[in-house]
Amino acid sequence: MDSLITLCSSLATFFLCFSLPILTASSPILTHSIIPNFTATNIQYVETSGAFLVSPNGTFRASFNDLESMSSGFYFSVIHVASNTIIWSANRNLPISYSATVKLTIHGLSITDFSNKVAWSTPSFNSQVAALQLLETGNLVLVDAQNVSLWQTFDYPTDTLVIGQRLYVGKSLAGAVGNNNLSVDDYRLTVTSEDLVLQWKGQTYWTLSMESKAFKNSNMPVSFLEMSRTGLFLFGDDGSEVVFQVFLEPSDTKIARLGYEGFFSISSFIGNNWLQEFVKPVDICQRPFTCGKLGFCTNQNPTCICPTGFRNDAQNNDACVPIEDTISLPSSCNESGNAGEFNSSTVYLELQTGMDYFANHFNQPEKHVMNLSLCQDVCSQNCSCLGIFHENSSGACYLLEYNLGSFMPITYGEEGPLGYIKAFSTVSVVPDEYKKRSFPLSSLVVIITFSGFFLLTTMVVMTIIWLRKRRSNRMNFGSLNSSSTADLEMTIPGLPVRFGYEELVAATENFKNEIGSGGFGTVYKGIIGDKTVVAVKKITSLGVRGKMEFCNEIASIGNIHHINLVKLRGFCIHGRQCFLVYAYMNRGSLEKILFENESHDPVLEWQKRYEIALGMARGLAYLHSGCQNTIIHCDIKPENILLHDDFQVKISDFGLAKLLSHENSKLLLTTLSGTRGYLAPEWLTSHGITDKTDVYSYGMVLLELVRGRRNCLFQSSGTESDDSEGNGTSFSSSSCELGMVYFPLFALEMHKKKRYTELADPRLEGLVRIEEVETLVRVALSCLHIVPTLRPSMTNVVAMLEGRLPVGEPRVEALEFLRLYGGKTSETSRFLTRIG
Incomplete structure (x- = not known):
């Protein structure tokens, strides 16, 4: 038997040898496979651009390559022929000379330089090499006589x-x-x-x-x-x-x-x-070394500058170093501490506000509750620590260790952790006798008197400036009357129709027929001159803004057209009052359909609910990625989901968040808190609001569509909330009020058990598509992840609901916060503060 195997092996090698063309220096012939003993040099294959192997269809070649700019440095590479793109290189850390040699023996493949020194080689093998092959996939493979792979470039990727x-x-x-x-x-x-x-x-x-x-x-x-x-x-x-x-x-x-x-x-x-x-x-500023060591990438094309207190050091690759010559940065960390640390004291150079570091978003803080002094002490005792970022509100302490890269602008609001760079000061310690030396009493009195006078004068001047600026802002906004707005129509393109105040008073019968209210104002039903029914929103929480900025925002909103967005027909400015005129939606809001439905009215059928979910997603996806600038709604809830004709979805109040002042944005937060359940966790932390904030609110509305009730008004019962599997889950512990179950938490538990039937609105009496119930629940839970970046984009939500993408799997660990989030608001706030 062994002799038969040996004979077959010999025959295979024999036929392999005779099936390959003979390679000669005078007339190189390209092939996709060569056998030992084979030798090639760049000079020998100069006519084929250094190539001596090609894949069967000629897509890839193995050759010597000089990258066009290195006259004396060559790489042995696998190259995509049509684009001349390198996909793998053998000797990437050691370029070879023009006369270097590639050798294939029964022991493997190697590259030797002109001095016969090995620059690169494959490892040793248990079997002898029978051939080197370049496959059509671009994989360079060494095989033995049984055609078993011994080594391949796919196992040793480069870049x-x-x-x-x-x-x-x-x-x-x-x-x-x-x-x-x-x-x-x-x-x-x-x-x-x-x-x-x-x-x-x-x-x-x-x-x-x-x-x-x-x-x-x-x-x-x-x-x-x-x-x-x-x-x-x-x-x-x-x-x-x-x-x-x-x-x-x-x-x-x-x-x-x-x-x-x-x-x-x-x-x-x-x-x-x-x-x-x-x-x-x-974002190029999110790459760690865009601006070198300690450089600040400002996101302007980008522009690289050194932070305040630092300067460029041309002798150190333009790295940023302290301006003061008496202060130096730590060098390499050794067993006895940072080099240069002796005979010096540790200091921390504060970075200006608005600076962030890429690693802060991926590393856990050293401690969650720690004051600045203690955070600096931890860094001082750590040889590898080169700086810190400390968040005063939460006490989080982030260490910058081993290597320092570039800084980038802060990405989550105006407030964030402050950075401090560790350094050593070589200034000698002040003698005790100098510390005890005091100023003459007369000099001290003069200094105190002058300082007090200067401080008082500064306060008076600043007060006058503030009062004038405040008066100017009021006068500026007060000038938003009809005539001044008419002038703006000539300079701001895209403004919708401007209605007169008297026209709106007549249309709404002096604002008598109120049909809704929310975080942005009160809505009245009206009929304008052409007998068109409209909804007139009186904005009650408008920030103090100039007329040009206000009209620019109105023009932006008016130019947004989508089948799932309410159309803005016009606007009106009367003194300090502002009105927006929208197309009227005759079926009202989703809130009324779901939660205020009279017993004799038909229940919203399942197919309509699924279409509403898809229409909402399409409208939000357009706001987030279909407009010229991303628009974050900030107030997605059933009250702002309007229905027209055959339950066609129309999202209202989009774009209005930009019109709020900082103070009035807090009013919006309070209003949203009143309708429990739609606030994304980042609202209550120092993290900024992004389009993923809308995704969270959308997920909450989806669950209400499935159940047909408010998320926090689900009555617990022995059959639905009992823990049938004995895992100790207690839904009532997270209820909105005594005896009530927080539905998002119940949905999570039912998702774990794949019991989606129990989540559907019982009024539908089972007339649902269970696979669609599962789809909506899984999408909703994915939208509720506590980490915004884990939530899907609305574009992907649309694709999942349309069946163009598989539905994502919710991350249970990112949803456990629902156990606390369904409780009292104060408990929620404390919880989010700890995790924020």
Whole structure:
């Protein structure tokens, strides 16, 4: 038997040898497979641009490459022929000379320089090498006589992945130093058991899970990353279940690359050009080293500056260093502490407000409750700590360790943690006898008197300036009368119809027929001159703004047209009163249909509910991504979801949040709190409001559509709220009031048990589509994730409801806050303050 195997092996090698063309220096013939013993030099294959292997269809070649700009440095690479793009390199850290040699022996593949020194080689194998093959996928493979793979480039990626190539957990793509220098730099794209992450010197600055285009389908641990012609996928341990997926336009040739500047991109080769489909992070200031060490990226094209108190150091790669020569930054960390730390004292240089650091968004704080002094002490005792960010309101202390990159503008509101850079001062300690020396009494009296006079004068001047500015603002807004507004119609394009005040008084019978009210004002029904029924909103919480700014906002709102948005017909300004005139929706609001329906009226059928959910999603998706500028609604609730004719959805009050002053935005917050359940958690923290705030509110409305009741008015009963599986869950512990169950929490528990039938409105008597109930519940829960970046975008919500994308899997751990959030408002506020 052994002799038979040996004979077959010999015959296979024999036929392989004779099936390949003979390679000679005088007349090189390209082939997709070569056998030992083979030797090639750049000089030998100069006629084929250094190539001596091509894939069967000629898509890829293996060749010597000099990147066009390195006259004496060459790389042995696999290259996409049509675009001349390198997808893999052997000796990326050690360019070779023009006379270097590639050798294939039975022991493996190696590259030797002109001095016969090995610059690169494959590892040793248990079997002898029979052939080197370049497959049509771009994979360069060493096989033995049984055609078993011994080594392949797909297992040793550089900075690029191609279709079909897998990147397993623990493996990384390593960014290059530059376009013309393939040496490994500090950026990594790494697959973990939970995510795909971008890191700079070990510090995370982007994750796939934070992207709205990434859908999570499973909680299974990740095994590997693979790209197909239609998307990017993270697969589970079994190799078949998709954990994360990003859908892309179909293309037969794609590359995923970690660029030398730290961005991750996916491109398709179309029409002899690479078309970039996906690039992250988009904001260049979110890349860790855009402006070098301690540089501040200002998001203006971008512009790089040094923070206040720092200057550029041309001798140190233009890094920012302290202006004071007596202050120095820590150098390398050694066993005895930071070098240069001795004979000096530790100081902390405060950064100006509005600065943020990329790692703060991905690292847990050292401590959640800690004052600034203690936070600095923790850093001082840590040799690797180079600075801190401290949030005064929460006491969170973030350490900046090992390496410092660039700073970026703060991204979540005007307030945030303040940064402090650790440094050492070489100024000698002040002698005790100098500390005891005092000023003469007469000098002290003069100083105190002068200081008091100066302070008093400054206060008087500032008070006068403030009063004048306040009076000017009032006069400015007071000038918003009809005649001045008429002048603006000539200069501001897109303004809707301007109604006269008397016209609206007549239309509404002196504002007699009130049909609704909310955070932005009171709404009256009216009939204008052409017998058209309208809804007139009197804005009662308008901020103090100039007439030009107000009219610009009205023009912006008036130019927004979508089938699922209420149309703004016109406006009116009368003194300090402002009115907006909308098209009237004859079926009223979703709130009245769901919650105020009389017993003799028919219950809103399930199909209409699903169409309402989809219409809401389409309208919000347009506001978030279809307009020229993103519009955040800030007040999504059933009262603002209007219905027209055949229950067609029309979202109202969009764009009005911009018209609120800071003080009146607090009024809106109070109003929203009154209608319990629609506030996103970030409203109660220092984090800013984004389009994901609307996504949260949308999720709450979805659950009310499913149940047909307010989320916090669900009466508990023995059959629905009992814990049938004995897991200790007590729904009443999170109820809105005694005897009531918080429905979002109940929905979460039923989702865990896959008991979606129990969540549907009992008034429908089972006339529902269970698969659609499951879809709405899963989408709703995904929208309620406490971390905004985990919530899907409204564009993706539309795709999920339309069936174009699979419905995402809610993250249970990001929904556990509902146990507290369904309780009293004060408890909720304390909870969110702790986690914020």
